[in-house]
Amino acid sequence: MQIITRLEELNIDSKTAVAMGKFDGIHLGHKKLLDLIINAKQDGLKATVFTFEPSPEEYFVGHKIKQLFTKAEKRKAFEKMGIDILVEFPLNEHTVATPPEDFVRHILVEDLKASLIAAGTDVSFGDKGRGDQYLLKNMSKELGFELILIDKVMLDGEEVSSTRVRNEVVDGEMPMVKRLLGCDYSISGIVEHGKHLGHTIGIPTVNILPPDNKLLPPFGVYRSTVVIGDSSFDGMTNIGRKPTVSSDNQVGVETYIYDFDEDVYGQNIEVILHEFTRPEMKFDSLEALKAQMEKDISGIKKKNS
Known part of the structure; x- marks a missing residue:
């Protein structure tokens, strides 16, 4: 082109x-x-x-x-x-x-x-x-x-207008956004090194920093698909500031990809958002965070099956 x-x-x-x-x-x-x-x-x-x-x-x-x-x-x-x-x-x-x-x-x-x-x-x-x-x-x-x-x-x-689509994105209504766009809403970016806390609790994630001018849906957890090269993988994505483990207010998009252990640092990926499942939360401990994430993963996997 x-x-x-x-x-x-x-x-x-x-x-x-x-x-x-x-x-x-x-x-x-x-x-x-x-x-x-x-x-x-x-x-x-x-x-x-x-x-x-x-x-x-x-x-x-x-x-x-x-x-x-x-x-x-x-x-x-x-x-x-x-x-x-x-x-x-x-x-x-x-x-x-x-x-x-x-x-x-x-x-x-x-x-x-x-x-x-x-x-x-x-x-x-x-x-x-x-x-x-x-x-x-x-x-x-x-x-x-x-x-x-x-x-x-x-x-x-x-x-159907861009304003209507924007309003649905801001409300987290991803199925309606898909109907209005004719395709899923997604966020693309380069996989960055995070704090690797996901590894310490056995739930490693791939992390991207969304462009400053990208319209984001509400902070929270989403059922998602990650596109890496020509391959697609089911996953669970959190959008937000990770209040349990971070205080720098950096907004990130981190995704746990099921049964995936490849090194994709530096690669451009696309995170497709299918459904909002819960808002972002601050937990008292890493153990509480891990327990909730395991619950989230189990629930999202059921919806995918």
């Missing part, structure tokens, strides 16, 4: 099918757009995602916002779907002032060779957000590109 992050890289030599959007959550609504451009590959068009970096929300509020998908996770997801080109259009003082007509004419059509443009009916772009579905409709006739507009996707009578 070709990744474009600078304006001077925008000159494409093949016709494209472009999906426009923020793609901050890659939920069911986004996937409906993505399916359109992926299907257009059958007509010889390159499937192209056009999004913004930083997100318009971050740019205009002036600070980082917790992400459902980090940049690295988004790139991995798009590549796995079969996207050919990912444009992370740089938002800055100059580019946000681009007249929407110029945006369509010069960036989408001339530079990206857009033959098909797919967008939501709430699409917004260009100076002061003046670019919308009606401008795209008018310019599609003038410039000769096909335009497909997608209405909001509904689930259980409510609109």
Whole structure:
């Protein structure tokens, strides 16, 4: 997958099918757009995602916002779907002032060779957000590109949106998050050395530090799956600050993988969260912590069987 992050890289030599959007959550609504451009590959068009970096929300509020998908996770997801080109259009003082007509004419059509443009009916772009579905409709006739507009996707009578997904993540409702995303919620990272206390109580864990901008569900214990390379393993994950054994307030994601004893330090893993089982707790002793963890493991194993 070709990744474009600078304006001077925008000159494409093949016709494209472009999906426009923020793609901050890659939920069911986004996937409906993505399916359109992926299907257009059958007509010889390159499937192209056009999004913004930083997100318009971050740019205009002036600070980082917790992400459902980090940049690295988004790139991995798009590549796995079969996207050919990912444009992370740089938002800055100059580019946000681009007249929407110029945006369509010069960036989408001339530079990206857009033959098909797919967008939501709430699409917004260009100076002061003046670019919308009606401008795209008018310019599609003038410039000769096909335009497909997608209405909001509904689930259980409510609109599927990134805000809705965020709220469900914050509430720890992982099965609903999966329904809204069309896939499980996960956290990726490099396996770090911890204090090795898991080894001392016979329950070794693999530990990752989540990116600062990753939206985390409530601290506590989750039924999980860990993906390491091409292999997947059932496990139990704790997200939080480990109050029984730590006082540094470092938020970590530690997972006990059943019947697993490989050395994976330094490897990138993905921790998939299936179900919240209990909140994080502080115990009076390591023995009490071990007893609870053994109880947690037994209960989660029953659910997996």
